[in-house]
Amino acid sequence: MKEDVKAAVLTAPKKFETRTFPTPEITRETGLVRMLGAGICGTDKHVFTMGEIRLGLPGDIVRLPIIMGHENLGIIEAIGSEAAKAMVLEGPPLEVGERVYIAADIRCGQCYNCRNIYGFPWCLNHTSYGDVISCDKPPHLFGGYADKMYILEHSDLFRVPRNLPNEIALLAEQMAVAYGSFGRAAQSPITKEGYAPGDTVVIQGVGPLGLCNALMARMMGAGKIIAVDKSEFRLRIATELCSAETISLSEYPKLSDRVSRVNALTDGIGADVVIECTGDSNVISEGLEMLRIGGTYLVEGAFVEDVDTRISPSRQILAKNARIIGVSGMPHPAYGRVLKMMDSYRNIIPFEKMITHRFDVEEAAEAMKVSISPDSGKVALGSMR
Ligand SMILES: [Zn+2]
Numbered sequence: 001m002k003e004d005v006k007a008a009v010l011t012a013p014k015k016f017e018t019r020t021f022p023t024p025e026i027t028r029e030t031g032l033v034r035m036l037g038a039g040i041c042g043t044d045k046h047v048f049t050m051g052e053i054r055l056g057l058p059g060d061i062v063r064l065p066i067i068m069g070h071e072n073l074g075i076i077e078a079i080g081s082e083a084a085k086a087m088v089l090e091g092p093p094l095e096v097g098e099r100v101y102i103a104a105d106i107r108c109g110q111c112y113n114c115r116n117i118y119g120f121p122w123c124l125n126h127t128s129y130g131d132v133i134s135c136d137k138p139p140h141l142f143g144g145y146a147d148k149m150y151i152l153e154h155s156d157l158f159r160v161p162r163n164l165p166n167e168i169a170l171l172a173e174q175m176a177v178a179y180g181s182f183g184r185a186a187q188s189p190i191t192k193e194g195y196a197p198g199d200t201v202v203i204q205g206v207g208p209l210g211l212c213n214a215l216m217a218r219m220m221g222a223g224k225i226i227a228v229d230k231s232e233f234r235l236r237i238a239t240e241l242c243s244a245e246t247i248s249l250s251e252y253p254k255l256s257d258r259v260s261r262v263n264a265l266t267d268g269i270g271a272d273v274v275i276e277c278t279g280d281s282n283v284i285s286e287g288l289e290m291l292r293i294g295g296t297y298l299v300e301g302a303f304v305e306d307v308d309t310r311i312s313p314s315r316q317i318l319a320k321n322a323r324i325i326g327v328s329g330m331p332h333p334a335y336g337r338v339l340k341m342m343d344s345y346r347n348i349i350p351f352e353k354m355i356t357h358r359f360d361v362e363e364a365a366e367a368m369k370v371s372i373s374p375d376s377g378k379v380a381l382g383s384m385r
């Protein structure tokens with residue numbers, strides 16, 4: 001008889017139960033992964049506190065009960081003959097025992113968006129692990145806050161470079177978001193819009209997503225990185241990892257003073273790129289104020305539909321000739337790219353400092369509480385070994 005699989009199930013807002021499920025049988029098109037760890041993401045914090053919310057991809061609504069966790073790293077325990085070939089984007093077919101990162105999103109490959117917009121998870125039949133697939137139906141194991149995960153048909157798996165520690169590999173999903181957004185913000189040489197090496201990048205909010213963007217900015221050659229946050233703890237990590245300049249909300253409680261500070265750090269010009277990574281729509285007006293004329297503003301944190309906000313379309317968008325890019329998800333090849341980038345920089349940048357806490361699956365509620373507090377970086381759930 002196969003052993004049962006333990007999982008943390010969100011049954012209602014702010015309520016986890018540890019449940020066990022039977023180990024499922026796989027098919028030719030599916031697989032099973034033994035979890036090393038799952039990262040807690042900003043989206044998870046919203047789902048944990050609010051429950052059945054609408055998320056930032058087509059048709060996505062959270063349905064409880066769920067096994068949360070979409071930043072998933074594990075070891076292949078079983079894989080179907082078709083899945084071994086179909087689920088890998090680079091290299092030979094997958095094998096049992098290989099360490100892999102599981103793409104959070106699952107695309108159908110057939111709809112208009114899948115056929116016409118390469119790589120992005122903007123599938124019209126989109127689904128994703130850890131938030132929109134309820135665990136009420138077999139084989140249940142559709143999230144990473146568990147000992148094992150069932151890998152559905154059409155999933156993408158990415159081999160982890162052999163010498164890359166689990167603590168760094170775990171960052172792949174959020175690093176892939178940052179990779180995709182820097183790619184989309186790439187500069188047009190004619191208009192000097194968008195990101196180019198040497199530019200100044202302001203990150204609003206240096207929780208895990210903001211830190212991954214700061215790290216991407218560093219690896220892509222930013223001239224100056226400015227981190228804005230209320231948490232001294234997180235600002236310190238941004239400084240240690242990326243030599244970021246910091247603007248602390250306690251030191252600069254007034255919006256106008258924070259904008260002045262960015263101006264002072266950019267010779268009065270404003271930032272080339274500002275990235276919203278707070279999930280709080282009220283910071284968007286402030287971020288636009290920090291932008292230079294012809295600058296680029298990336299909205300990445302507002303993944304969950306929350307409150308609307310006020311901006312000045314005339315002063316902040318038109319007069320500034322601002323380029324505003326919304327970012328939900330990442331091109332799937334980005335997972336493989338960021339794993340290689342982190343592997344190549346791992347002796348230069350101490351990525352693992354981002355993981356500030358680790359908890360076991362049974363401690364999901366405590367892990368969530370810590371990840372919501374300002375004194376945490378990335379929180380990992382699972383044994384990590
Ligand atoms: Zn995430």
Ligand SMILES: [Zn+2]
Nearest residue numbers: 108111114123
């Ligand atoms: Zn599709």
